[in-house]
Amino acid sequence: MEGLRVAPTSQNLGKWNKLLSRTGIAWFCIAAVGQLAFIAFIIAHYGTRTATGNFAGWNDKQLIKGHVPGDDAGNLMFASHVLLAAAMTLTGLIQLIPALRRRFPTLHRWSGRIFLVLACTLALGGLWLTWGRDTYLSLVGAASVSLNAVLILVCAVYTIRFALARRLADHQRWAMRLFMVANGVWFVRVGLMGWIMINQSPRWMNSTMSGPADIIITYGSYLIPLAALELYCAARRSRSAAAKAAASLLVAAATVFTAIGIFGASTFLWFPQL
Numbered sequence: 694m695e696g697l698r699v700a701p702t703s704q705n706l707g708k709w710n711k712l713l714s715r716t717g718i719a720w721f722c723i724a725a726v727g728q729l730a731f732i733a734f735i736i737a738h739y740g741t742r743t744a745t746g747n748f749a750g751w752n753d754k755q756l757i758k759g760h761v762p763g764d765d766a767g768n769l770m771f772a773s774h775v776l777l778a779a780a781m782t783l784t785g786l787i788q789l790i791p792a793l794r795r796r797f798p799t800l801h802r803w804s805g806r807i808f809l810v811l812a813c814t815l816a817l818g819g820l821w822l823t824w825g826r827d828t829y830l831s832l833v834g835a836a837s838v839s840l841n842a843v844l845i846l847v848c849a850v851y852t853i854r855f856a857l858a859r860r861l862a863d864h865q866r867w868a869m870r871l872f873m874v875a876n877g878v879w880f881v882r883v884g885l886m887g888w889i890m891i892n893q894s895p896r897w898m899n900s901t902m903s904g905p906a907d908i909i910i911t912y913g914s915y916l917i918p919l920a921a922l923e924l925y926c927a928a929r930r931s932r933s934a935a936a937k938a939a940a941s942l943l944v945a946a947a948t949v950f951t952a953i954g955i956f957g958a959s960t961f962l963w964f965p966q967l
């Protein structure tokens with residue numbers, strides 16, 4: 694009798710595991726398209742203007758503080774920060790494609806190292822731009838950037854630590870956490886546009902990004918993806934069908950919201966600049 698009970702339970706868990714995996718893959722595919730669009734925007738807008746020496750053209754897109762005449766150090770830091778963000782985004786995507794990981798292990802290792810170095814570099818650069826160049830609209834926003842930078846550095850330390858210790862499962866978990874927090878800049882744009890698209894207006898937002906919705910999205914741009922990742926991983930380990938079903942529903946909802954946000958960001962923020 695016990696054997697008869699266990700088999701259906703295992704089958705049911707297998708079905709829920711498959712659904713959970715498929716929703717995770719669906720989210721990644723949608724996110725990958727959005728990140729590639731973000732990379733294309735950075736190259737087309739900032740890359741071409743930088744390559745042709747049209748530094749003032751950075752400001753063709755509304756910025757908190759882009760090109761400032763006479764501020765050579767700040768301009769160099771800004772350009773480096775933006776252009777390296779494209780490289781970090783691309784190397785991060787490479788890390789999450791299992792086929793590339795299996796077929797090209799050397800590419801996986803080196804792209805991972807580049808991603809980690811760039812994530813830390815951009816975190817420190819973001820702190821300098823925020824506090825050294827006063828690139829913020831409100832102290833609430835500046836604090837969010839600072840917390841994001843700290844989380845990036847913490848995740849990077851643990852990613853390196855477990856890689857060196859050959860604790861690959863722990864290394865992969867912390868690398869995934871690093872991916873989520875390092876992409877806060879991308880997530881915040883998707884989150885803002887997703888909110889505006891759903892509400893058909895910038896509801897509870899203001900010009901200094903200190904409105905209720907601004908604060909939730911700004912901090913949530915890395916805390917929510919991080920929490921969603923933890924719930925997803927916990928559901929995969931769980932023996933509860935209900936936990937797997939709930940996580941699948943959560944990831945499916947996140948996929949829909951991400952798709953809406955990517956559409957809004959691409960249509961109104963990125964593609965008009967191409």
